[in-house]
Amino acid sequence: EDQVTQSPEALRLQEGESSSLNCSYTVSGLRGLFWYRQDPGKGPEFLFTLYSAGEEKEKERLKATLTKKESFLHITAPKPEDSATYLCAPHGNGKIIFGKGTRLHILP
Amino acid sequence: GAVVSQHPSRVICKSGTSVKIECRSLDFQATTMFWYRQFPKQSLMLMATSNEGSKATYEQGVEKDKFLINHASLTLSTLTVTSAHPEDSSFYICSAEPRAETQYFGPGTRLLVL
Numbered sequence: 001e002d003q004v005t006q007s008p009e010a011l012r013l014q015e016g017e018s019s020s021l022n023c024s025y026t027v028s029g030l031r032g033l034f035w036y037r038q039d040p041g042k043g044p045e046f047l048f049t050l051y052s053a054g055e056e057k058e059k060e061r062l063k064a065t066l067t068k069k070e071s072f073l074h075i076t077a078p079k080p081e082d083s084a085t086y087l088c089a090p091h092g093n094g095k096i097i098f099g100k101g102t103r104l105h106i107l108p
Numbered sequence: 109g110a111v112v113s114q115h116p117s118r119v120i121c122k123s124g125t126s127v128k129i130e131c132r133s134l135d136f137q138a139t140t141m142f143w144y145r146q147f148p149k150q151s152l153m154l155m156a157t158s159n160e161g162s163k164a165t166y167e168q169g170v171e172k173d174k175f176l177i178n179h180a181s182l183t184l185s186t187l188t189v190t191s192a193h194p195e196d197s198s199f200y201i202c203s204a205e206p207r208a209e210t211q212y213f214g215p216g217t218r219l220l221v222l
Contacts, residue, residue, distance in 0.1 A: 034210075046211070049210055
């Protein structure tokens with residue numbers, strides 16, 4: 001059965017304190033893995049698509065990496081506006097499966 | 109580009125009434141749109157895949173007669189929650205693919221059934 005697990009569930013960081021969010025997945029026929037950002041009461045905002053192990057993508061303070069079983073979202077020197085829930089979503093078997101997300105809170 | 113809108117953003121209705129939610133792709137055409145439901149602190153759960161000009165494909169456990177989907181054009185899909193009950197209260201989100209394997213999401217519709 002396809003599964004995706006994100007950790008930690010919640011993370012509080014001081015402004016400027018770098019960290020990483022983890023996404024572990026078991027998906028047959030992986031076609032890609034998405035990262036989204038979701039603010040409270042809003043729809044997910046697309047961040048990255050990763051297609052193959054070893055691939056990396058960057059956007060401002062965020063960098064996403066992919067292995068055959070995990071993906072990491074690294075956040076460097078975060079700011080309070082980076083506070084949100086970050087969702088990992090592998091795409092396999094014709095559908096996208098969303099993790100529960102990591103709620104990130106950056107303290108000023 | 110790749111903007112998806114939803115209307116209404118929130119709706120409150122009485123138990124037993126029907127509610128229609130619209131999903132539009134504003135700057136691209138989408139032959140396929142997706143409808144998700146999200147409960148508090150839970151992940152997005154795919155309800156159905158909406159196909160322009162044909163019947164929607166529903167996920168296991170989703171009642172097709174309760175959640176009616178119509179994809180009448182390449183830019184509009186609607187979800188109608190029929191005979192809504194309090195347990196249908198949730199956050200409903202649609203998405204569309206401007207290009208293969210990249211979904212863009214609407215802002216969501218908060219439904220509260222009293």
